[in-house]
Amino acid sequence: MDIWKEHYEQLIFLQDRAIGFKAVIAVHHTKLGPALGGCRMMHYASEEEAVQDALRLARGMTYKSALAGIPYGGGKAVMLEQPGAAVHREVLFRTLGRQLQKLNGLYITGLDLGSTVQDMDFVRHETTYVTDTTGSLGAEGELTATMTAYGVFLGIQASLKRAYGSESPKNRVVAVQGLGKVGYKLCRYLNEAGAKLIVSDIDADRVRRAAAEFAAVPCAPDAIHSAPCDVFAPCALGGILNEHSIPMLDCAIVAGAANNQLASPEDGERLHRRGILFAPDYAINAGGIIVTAAELEGADAAKAKRDTERIYGSLERVFAEADSIGLSTAAAADKITEELLG
Numbered sequence: 001m002d003i004w005k006e007h008y009e010q011l012i013f014l015q016d017r018a019i020g021f022k023a024v025i026a027v028h029h030t031k032l033g034p035a036l037g038g039c040r041m042m043h044y045a046s047e048e049e050a051v052q053d054a055l056r057l058a059r060g061m062t063y064k065s066a067l068a069g070i071p072y073g074g075g076k077a078v079m080l081e082q083p084g085a086a087v088h089r090e091v092l093f094r095t096l097g098r099q100l101q102k103l104n105g106l107y108i109t110g111l112d113l114g115s116t117v118q119d120m121d122f123v124r125h126e127t128t129y130v131t132d133t134t135g136s137l138g139a140e141g142e143l144t145a146t147m148t149a150y151g152v153f154l155g156i157q158a159s160l161k162r163a164y165g166s167e168s169p170k171n172r173v174v175a176v177q178g179l180g181k182v183g184y185k186l187c188r189y190l191n192e193a194g195a196k197l198i199v200s201d202i203d204a205d206r207v208r209r210a211a212a213e214f215a216a217v218p219c220a221p222d223a224i225h226s227a228p229c230d231v232f233a234p235c236a237l238g239g240i241l242n243e244h245s246i247p248m249l250d251c252a253i254v255a256g257a258a259n260n261q262l263a264s265p266e267d268g269e270r271l272h273r274r275g276i277l278f279a280p281d282y283a284i285n286a287g288g289i290i291v292t293a294a295e296l297e298g299a300d301a302a303k304a305k306r307d308t309e310r311i312y313g314s315l316e317r318v319f320a321e322a323d324s325i326g327l328s329t330a331a332a333a334d335k336i337t338e339e340l341l342g
């Protein structure tokens with residue numbers, strides 16, 4: 001990714017050798033508000049890979065917040081796990097917190113892959129520029145994941161309306177890839193609405209549970225993307241839509257929670273050429289960031305739910321734009337968002 005071409009505002013390298021702390025903060029855009037995005041902690045094969053991850057994720061956050069209509073920009077922190085290092089997480093996350101305090105609100109962190117509510121509590125000892133701490137709106141009762149699933153459910157309804165003329169999931173076949181925090185809750189919404197489910201996860205227990213609870217049909221992880229269905233809902237990995245998987249899809253719609261579903265921008269066009277309706281990931285999975293925004297403004301769960309309901313209209317707008325410009329829905333979402341960003 002070319003940081004100059006993409007107009008990133010800041011790329012910040014943080015290091016404290018004495019304690020084995022190494023992190024990167026990418027601030028993509030703050031014209032609409034402070035940069036919002038969680039802190040990912042994982043092992044990276046190289047520092048370059050960590051930087052690229054932070055850059056890509058920060059940009060994604062800008063687009064997600066802008067299209068969702070919340071007054072925040074995009075940023076992301078990435079903490080590099082040091083294999084074998086015996087550093088206490090409190091030391092690392094409090095160090096991050098002190099750095100965030102110095103940024104004075106330019107970037108607000110929260111949960112992401114590999115970080116926990118307890119880690120955010122450590123950050124909170126040093127700064128207020130953090131969400132998802134114990135007792136916060138997003139952390140209580142998994143509201144973030146619940147609203148993400150609810151938004152995806154509404155987005156599936158908007159997609160069904162567009163593809164079939166009726167938004168009802170009743171008797172529609174939905175293939176859900178990934179039964180984690182979001183995917184499992186999505187199954188629950190779909191099951192209650194009368195959809196027929198095909199489910200897959202690399203965790204066999206989760207598949208067994210979903211099969212029992214929702215009368216879902218289990219599917220092998222390497223076959224879920226080619227299962228015959230109305231809707232394929234990726235709720236596990238990024239990059240699932242690519243030059244190899246797209247020719248194998250046997251669905252009318254792709255609509256799911258996973259971030260960065262398209263392996264490359266060309267894959268949006270590939271789906272379009274195949275006549276498959278794609279609900280762009282950052283439009284449909286914005287429920288979580290909407291909860292974070294509600295938390296920051298001191299609003300409650302009811303407000304977060306009402307705001308999440310805007311996802312339906314957001315997708316209708318993307319589909320209408322795609323029609324009017326004759327491009328893919330992925331390109332249409334980018335066009336709308338870039339206009340909002342100015």
Ligand SMILES: NC(=O)c1ccc[n+]([C@@H]2O[C@H](COP(=O)([O-])OP(=O)(O)OC[C@H]3O[C@@H](n4cnc5c(N)ncnc54)[C@H](O)[C@@H]3O)[C@@H](O)[C@H]2O)c1
Nearest residue numbers: 144145148178179180181182201202221236257258259288
């Ligand atoms: N949690 C949120 O609020 C949120 C918000 C926006 C986007 N997302 C995105 O949605 C996706 C799911 O998030 P989550 O919070 O449910 O994560 P999670 O880690 O709770 O669940 C992911 C699930 O996918 C399964 N999985 C991994 N590889 C798989 C494979 N090859 N085939 C089938 N299943 C596989 C895992 O076993 C796990 O059950 C991620 O891409 C995440 O970035 C999550």
